[in-house]
Amino acid sequence: MGSLRIAHRLEGLPPYVPGRRPEAGETRRQARLASNEVPWPPQAAIVDAMKDALEHAHRYPDMQYAELRDAIAAHVGRPSDRIAVANGSTALLRDIVGVLVEAGSEVIFAEPSFPYYRTAAIANSAVPIAVPLLAYAHDLDAMRGAITPRTRVVIICNPNNPTGTAYTNAELKEFLARVPEDVAVILDEAYVEFARDVNGLELMDDHPNVIVVRTLSKAHGLAGLRVGYAIGDSEVMSYVSRLGVPFRIDGVAVAGALAALTPEQVAESRRRVASIVEERAVLTTALRSRGWNVVESAANFVFLPLGESTASVAAECAAGGVLVRPIGGGIRVTVGSPQDTEHLLGALPVLANEPPR
Known part of the structure; x- marks a missing residue:
């Protein structure tokens, strides 16, 4: 970079890593569950x-x-x-x-x-x-x-x-x-x-x-x-x-x-939020019934602690067309549509989770 110098306080500053997006040229359906987006376009x-x-x-x-x-x-x-x-x-x-x-x-x-x-x-x-x-x-x-x-x-x-x-x-x-x-x-x-x-x-x-x-x-x-x-x-x-x-x-x-x-659009957003909360419960129950440890969530995503298995499970999900976010020693999975839930459950590999704490 020539003679320009980066400020000392920024040395080693990690870049922000966003949730993975579909690769260019990927044509199959992707369940985009890595960035905590809602599954619907704006009203x-x-x-x-x-x-x-x-x-x-x-x-x-x-x-x-x-x-x-x-x-x-x-x-x-x-x-x-x-x-x-x-x-x-x-x-x-x-x-x-x-x-x-x-x-x-x-x-x-x-x-x-x-x-x-x-x-x-x-x-x-x-x-x-x-x-x-x-x-x-x-x-x-x-x-x-x-x-x-x-x-x-x-x-x-x-x-x-x-x-x-x-x-x-x-x-x-x-x-x-x-x-x-x-x-x-x-x-x-x-x-x-x-x-x-x-x-x-x-x-x-x-x-x-x-x-x-x-x-x-x-x-x-x-x-x-x-x-x-x-x-x-x-x-x-x-x-x-x-x-x-x-x-x-x-x-x-x-x-x-x-x-x-506007009141009309806020009301619609609340209806959509309610459906996400319902789907969160469905997803959590389904994952736990398959033996996965799921942290109780109050957001529009769930977290599965995986430890050393994090990267491999995220990769297997991606291979199955489901994009999740490996972060913090586990995978964060956005709650999407019922179809997204089915796609995720089909893509998850054989149980590789840490035992509940």
């Missing part, structure tokens, strides 16, 4: 709104995203000045950390969890502190014990990606009561719509240091649009918006998001 009204927006593609969108933030405010029942938006919740996680840390500050998160938390810390010159999961869930006691005077942010993925475990509000209240008020607790709720008794918004009044991050990619089925939002302290959200790249969400994505947040 017709959302597509129509995006098509209409294309006629104005020569214009910049409103950089403050006032209409979108107002729509999200109405959707979540919080004032719009407490909301920031970005091209995906991942960008928000990076910028929230950037607003809150100084060089050398600590960011605590669980592992295995969403891999980008480590990147968000390092990109902002903070020190990543990974706390191992306990029984596939966040070890809240250990995370509290990891807090030092240098800690500025704790991130909790709830439900957790990739294991699917979730904490109820009652359980999180006990944890939050033990966290210093000047330490931000980011609740990454990308999969909250698929869970029960999980809603970080209800914790914010008693705990102003809580920031909730959500997305339209999962339950609303807009993964290709990349629209995420955060709810938190108004001053923090103001700085998050300032730190973000100008015009970070394109006008077509804004139009799709606004259409998705």
Whole structure:
């Protein structure tokens, strides 16, 4: 690379590895269960709104995203000045950390969890502190014990990606009561719509240091649009918006998001979520009946701990036309359609799972 030098803090930074996509030229049916996408395309009204927006593609969108933030405010029942938006919740996680840390500050998160938390810390010159999961869930006691005077942010993925475990509000209240008020607790709720008794918004009044991050990619089925939002302290959200790249969400994505947040489309999304939750139960029961160890999930995926068998089982699934995600010592399998479930069950090899713990 010549004489250019990479910043020392980035040395060895692993790239983000997405779920596998079908290879170019693959023509057989693929069950795409590696990226936690919903199995349906956007509703017709959302597509129509995006098509209409294309006629104005020569214009910049409103950089403050006032209409979108107002729509999200109405959707979540919080004032719009407490909301920031970005091209995906991942960008928000990076910028929230950037607003809150100084060089050398600590960011605590669980592992295995969403891999980008480590990147968000390092990109902002903070020190990543990974706390191992306990029984596939966040070890809240250990995370509290990891807090030092240098800690500025704790991130909790709830439900957790990739294991699917979730904490109820009652359980999180006990944890939050033990966290210093000047330490931000980011609740990454990308999969909250698929869970029960999980809603970080209800914790914010008693705990102003809580920031909730959500997305339209999962339950609303807009993964290709990349629209995420955060709810938190108004001053923090103001700085998050300032730190973000100008015009970070394109006008077509804004139009799709606004259409998705209308009452009619939200109702349809909830119906789709309910069907995924039902299929999750069907898939879990079917896998367990075949002897597989499946972690109880509150998300739109299930996790099978496999240890050393992870890569070989994922490869056998791929050979059978089912794309799953090897991660965190197991495979994460998106809950798709009933046809996807049948395809997966047909592709899974002979039992190769670790015994239940």
